[in-house]
Amino acid sequence: MLPLTVPFFATIGLAIVGYLLARRRALSVASGDIRVLNALPHQHGLNTALSTLLPPLAVMLIWALAVRIGASRDLVLAPQNPAFTYIALIGLSVTGFVLSLLRISRDFRARNASERWIMALLIFASTIAILTTVGIVLSMVTETYSFFGQYDWRDFFFSTTWSPNFRGGSDLGIIPLIWGTLYISFIALVLAVPVGLFAAVYLSEYASPRMRSIAKPLIEVLAGIPTIVYGLFALVTVGPLLRDYFAAPMGLGQSASSVMTAGLVMGIMLIPFVSSLSDDIINAVPQAMRDGSLGLGATKSETIRQVVVPAALPGIVGAVLLAASRAIGETMIVVLGAGAAARLSLNPFEAMTTVTVKIVSQLTGDTDFASPETLVAFALGLTLFVITLGLNVVALFIVRKYREQYE
């Protein structure tokens, strides 16, 4: 990237000069009377600046990309002499500069011209979201492909042992990781869904405005706390507590990191997520529905259980799916709270590990991007991405359908 620094700054400099020159030229063409101009001097300036700046920037971007792709296929695309690149890019810049200055006249529609450039920028910005997804998929698919070239996919998906060995001969079965992931997410949801849902119901149906205005933001504070904080909380407080007061006395284990530790802490993290989503959804149920039930002599709780919640059910299901997707993709809490041992066990007080923990452990430290022990992380990542994508799309679809129903 570095060889492009000089043309980059040169182009920016030229664009600024272009803006000022074009404005002066437009004024002089109009002999100082801007009423005779089709566009304002400022718009002429903008058009020149953008004409000078954008084409070379676009070329630079494409050029850098091409060089990188070439390098990854052992092709040398970059010319030996960087001066060639400099001259080409600055030449392009100067061409835009001169052409746009020459076009300045009383009748030139500079506003339309400059707006076309701006439109191009806006469209480019909105494609970045698409490019991100493409980048995610491409980067993981190519590496996963080369992983499956070295390691049988059947072993990856169906083997029940995970024991990577950097000297080779590793067992890289995903099943124990998926088990740990699902077990922890399950415990988290068992805590977060009822607590979050009841909290949302209470806040939207029972609480006084005063209580609501205090309790709701406080619960939302939980959502603003970074996951590393929850991780440390699991490591320092919850883990030892569970070990000393539950696991050890009951003879269920001696480990502070456990499925229970990570699950409970993750559950706390998800409470505000479930409650604020459910709150929105419950509030979308029309008041007429409640009046109808109350008018028949139903108590509030009967109204909530038999009318409001069933009416909101699709939305709540969507919220739970989104929470599940969160839980499955959560990393820091499990890294610090769940442990590193891949294990297929039912005992919640034993340390187990998850897909995300293994992605971190296989990709940090000294890694060799040719060995299956490293590449497996991309296959894990892709699996994780596909699972969460599925959950998200289904959940977003359900929630959107639900919203439309009451709009």
Next chain:
Amino acid sequence: MSASKHGSLLQTDPHTKKRNAAEKRFRMYGLSAIAIALIALVILLVSIISNGASSFRQTYLSFPVTINAAEIEAAESALLKTGAYNKIIQTSLLTYLTENDLLQDIPEEDAFGMISDEAGATFREFILANPEAAGTSFQLNLLANGRIDGYFKGRVTAQTALLDKNVTPAQLVMADRLAEQGALVKRFNWAFFTNPDASDQRPEAAGLGVAILGSFYMMAVVLFLALPIGVAASIYLEEFARKSWITDVIEVNIANLAAVPSIVYGILGLAIFINFAELNQSSPLVGGLVLTLMTLPTIIISTRASLKSIPPSIRDAALGVGASKMQSVFHHVLPLAAPGILTGTIIGLAQALGETAPLLLIGMVAFVKEYPAAWSPDAGLFGEASTALPVQVFNWTQRSDPAFVERASGAIITLLIFLLIMNALAIFLRKKFERRW
């Protein structure tokens, strides 16, 4: 049909009583749910604060030192300069202890062990910065060893000292004597915010300086990239794009990107920015780029919401006086939507500031002792190795010395204070500029 069918209203019938009991139970469930959430919040905060608050104070050893120009010259020409300075410190300490009759039965080695390994370097820096100190006697403030610090914070006791090879019970006796003398005091720990990280053996010197700077650089990258790109994308999607399957795809795509696990962005960063584009590992630039991509959906979603909240009449008014569509957006809609956009951006930045997982994958967890420069000829803009606040926390949790748990909790308090400020700012902006149409 008689009035008696329903019985008297003044007497609650048994069935209604049962139903009312169920109602009460249901309310209790709701209240307990809120209580659980709030208690969890309180326990979380109390646990972090009680573990970390002590990191803001640090134990210092303060005693007089005399040094002359010849000694400085000798130390500067030694092979191990800090070692030579360490010797000078030890001599001065011994002098101080014997003069005040504090040493008594305690071995000299134990007394020297109470000073941080960092002391030599601190002393040298002080001398080089204050050459006029040569030949005079002055009070020197040096960090006490982490275990001595731990003794004053209740982490280390005479019992644990017996089992610990890094501290002896004699040192604790000495620490009490020095404290009585006023030579061993706890002070506010400015160094915690300015020092870089320190190795496993010297937790007392570890600080957040590099992490704070690294986080700051990354936030600058995110702000510089995510805000303009996010706003531009939102303007296009909300104001210009005609509804078609392409915009539908973009829309679903953005909603999904907002819910993709953060670690996936780490994999993306590793594969694209480091392996493919060959940018520097551990650099704030790569971290910032990854966080930009992560924050973008948040910013786009909130920006679109604020653009949507501007009534169409504003656009019509601008178009009606002959403004182009682009002018109506940039002159009228965007300024009106600015407070909402800003609020969304700050919240997005706060999220990015606390994000850890993706940064682990792009190598920001490395041990970094040097401050990164904003620009350097061979690393470019924000290209030097750095770390970040949340990653520093993770890094410290992986160390064996319990003093690092205190540091990690202290770092989290610092991080939470930053987040609190950012969120308070967002709330303030929302309250101040909120407008109902």
Next chain:
Amino acid sequence: MTNIKISAKGVQVYYGDNHAIKDVDVQIEDKTVTAFIGPSGCGKSTFLRCLNRMNDTIDICRVQGDIRIDNEDIYDPAVDPVQLRAKVGMVFQKPNPFPKSIYDNVAYGPKIHGLARNKADLDEIVEKSLRKAALWTEAKDRLDAPGTGLSGGQQQRLCIARAIATAPEILLMDEPCSALDPIATAQVEELIDELRQSYSVVIVTHSMQQAARVSQKTAFFHLGNLVEYGVTDKIFTNPEDPRTESYISGRIG
């Protein structure tokens, strides 16, 4: 006056600082349709909602005065609004069937109040209520279909059936036809006339024609005051108060 079902004395209602109902006295008879008429915002719906304490669900609303049903003060602390509302059913302005099947909509009230001993009982109540609401022939083959799938008029009759199913003694109707087309309105009005056999019906309406068609007694509300109350025919032909006169001749409202 042997037959008074509801008796209200000195009723005041406040919404926050707004004095919505001012010192209203009224005696409502059993087995009679009583219409509340008046311009928008005159308080007629508010007063109606006092009669089964639906105003309790609004935080800022305060009710003072004395309202008795069968000579029992319904605002007495010993009274459970839930029990009260089983006795005083309500039908709302906009049809609001629950997002459940037609059967479950009607069965909801009897279920929560424990009115049926078994499924056969419940089936009977549902059928009886739907018949009374003149919906049985249209709905009997699709009892499992969602109530929200019915037409507007059918939905409102479903809501009436739902209210009847709890076996109330009084039926409050808050502009029950305002969201319906003329044909559906006619059906509901016919229904109201039949309901008079078994219930005391109180109906709030915007339409004076409707009041004249369905009610025996009419109360005219204006700016929170009960201006005039009497036999419907008399109110519409020979009102005593000049304000009533102007309203029914279309000069105010």
